[in-house]
Amino acid sequence: MEEPFFVCVYKKDGMPIGKIVSPENEFPESFEEIKVKSSDGDNIEEKASEFEKIFESYCNSILSYIDMLPFIASISPMVGDAIRSVGLINFLKEKSGKTIETEGRDIFEVPSRFYSDFKEIADSANKASAVGRQIPKMMIIGIVSTYEHHLARLIRKILSSNPDRLTSSDKQVSIKDVFDAKGIDEFKEIVLDKEIDMIMRNSFEEQVSWVEKAIGIRKEIKSEHGDWPKIVELFERRNLFTHTNGIVNDRYLKKSVKLKVSGSSALVKGQELFAGSKYLTSALEIICEFGIKIIQVSWRKLSKGHAKIADDRLGDFGFELIERGNYGLTIKIFEFFFYLEGSKTEERRLTCLVNLANAYKLNGDSKKAEKLLDQEDFSVVNDTFKICVASVGGDCDEVVKIMKRMGIDCDIGEKAYEDWPVFFHVREKEQFKDAFKDVFGREYIPSPKKRRGISNAMRKNEFRAQEKKSDEPLLLSPSAVERED
Numbered sequence: 001m002e003e004p005f006f007v008c009v010y011k012k013d014g015m016p017i018g019k020i021v022s023p024e025n026e027f028p029e030s031f032e033e034i035k036v037k038s039s040d041g042d043n044i045e046e047k048a049s050e051f052e053k054i055f056e057s058y059c060n061s062i063l064s065y066i067d068m069l070p071f072i073a074s075i076s077p078m079v080g081d082a083i084r085s086v087g088l089i090n091f092l093k094e095k096s097g098k099t100i101e102t103e104g105r106d107i108f109e110v111p112s113r114f115y116s117d118f119k120e121i122a123d124s125a126n127k128a129s130a131v132g133r134q135i136p137k138m139m140i141i142g143i144v145s146t147y148e149h150h151l152a153r154l155i156r157k158i159l160s161s162n163p164d165r166l167t168s169s170d171k172q173v174s175i176k177d178v179f180d181a182k183g184i185d186e187f188k189e190i191v192l193d194k195e196i197d198m199i200m201r202n203s204f205e206e207q208v209s210w211v212e213k214a215i216g217i218r219k220e221i222k223s224e225h226g227d228w229p230k231i232v233e234l235f236e237r238r239n240l241f242t243h244t245n246g247i248v249n250d251r252y253l254k255k256s257v258k259l260k261v262s263g264s265s266a267l268v269k270g271q272e273l274f275a276g277s278k279y280l281t282s283a284l285e286i287i288c289e290f291g292i293k294i295i296q297v298s299w300r301k302l303s304k305g306h307a308k309i310a311d312d313r314l315g316d317f318g319f320e321l322i323e324r325g326n327y328g329l330t331i332k333i334f335e336f337f338f339y340l341e342g343s344k345t346e347e348r349r350l351t352c353l354v355n356l357a358n359a360y361k362l363n364g365d366s367k368k369a370e371k372l373l374d375q376e377d378f379s380v381v382n383d384t385f386k387i388c389v390a391s392v393g394g395d396c397d398e399v400v401k402i403m404k405r406m407g408i409d410c411d412i413g414e415k416a417y418e419d420w421p422v423f424f425h426v427r428e429k430e431q432f433k434d435a436f437k438d439v440f441g442r443e444y445i446p447s448p449k450k451r452r453g454i455s456n457a458m459r460k461n462e463f464r465a466q467e468k469k470s471d472e473p474l475l476l477s478p479s480a481v482e483r484e485d
Helices: 031-040 050-095 112-161 175-180 184-200 204-215 228-243 250-259 277-302 304-323 327-339 346-362 366-374 383-392 396-406 414-419 421-425 430-440 454-467
Strands: 006-012 015-022 098-101 106-109
Touching (some): 050 112, 050 304, 112 184, 112 204, 112 228, 204 228, 204 277, 228 250, 277 304, 304 327, 304 346, 327 346, 346 383, 366 383, 414 430
């Protein structure tokens, strides 16, 4: 039987405010004690830099959208449909004195005294349908706003790291601002806020140009970024959704034609644009990739001693994407990892290389995965890398051989065989399952291939509950202290 884990949920006024996951049933009495201990500095890692905080916050925001997107995309068309097909039909069935039902249609004979009630329900259904169409538009606005929020934080850090850009600015400051400031530091903050506000009022292209000059990028980002026309179109469409409800105007038309956006030749002024599930997914991936790149490049340019941390965070984010089944986006992130200049630790380099090869294969390009792995000498690496490489290559015999050699006390732990995406290529084979049972003494229970997100998490727990005895707890990976913000 698997060992249980314990979750302590701290509450204030009956509402959850934070939680701790631990293998032992030993917890502080209050969440405040945890914060006090953390502030003491005992066994606490070096404080994260502002660049790292911005990057982590952006990654978490994007992953939240990725997790929620399938759910939002599925409920938006259901908003109006539910009222039409359930509310309206139920009303007609209840009030109808006579119904003629055929294979293709139903005719309800309703007394005239119920017409006003019918019209009210029918109007509500139409309004609900309109709301359903608005939800994807609001998602686009939210996705772009998330990027802009983190860009503003990035610009603040860039300016703080290079005060000369502020002192050399020719921006005017009102006398009122001078006298309102309580000191020189507050006055600097006022100037800083005004500079950031001015930059953020510019167009997307102008904002990017500002970052290029501020951190000293030699090559234009738009010439290096393959999806430049798409991301510019995304910002223009966001503007339409915000100000015109998606009605095409002259600015959008001219911009789309200039960028040679697909389908732009068929657009006409006054046409309403929407955001279908395909566009939503594409927009999220585009904004994710671009934001990751601009934050990482700025971080490395202005904090040259933090390359290892930046590498680690980028590699971890790529793995999060694999877990969510976003293989195309994963490939772009890991290819960007290897595009970045500078030395990398061997462990991180090999980890990202194997994950990139795995993403290629999971995305349907086995030849590219094989070619990438063939370029590396894995004969001198440890068994953890060897078993991962063997699995990505589909060599089940080698995987089983290494699994048995590593044994029950292997470094990666038995859960890795059920969770890690590198084992997707061999885990359905009976040979692999039998070896797992021989080594760990229990049946092999694989995690769903797309393990993240609300719906996936629910399906995972349902699946595991069916496979296990009712008195056995579900085993999750322990985490550090988490705050419910």
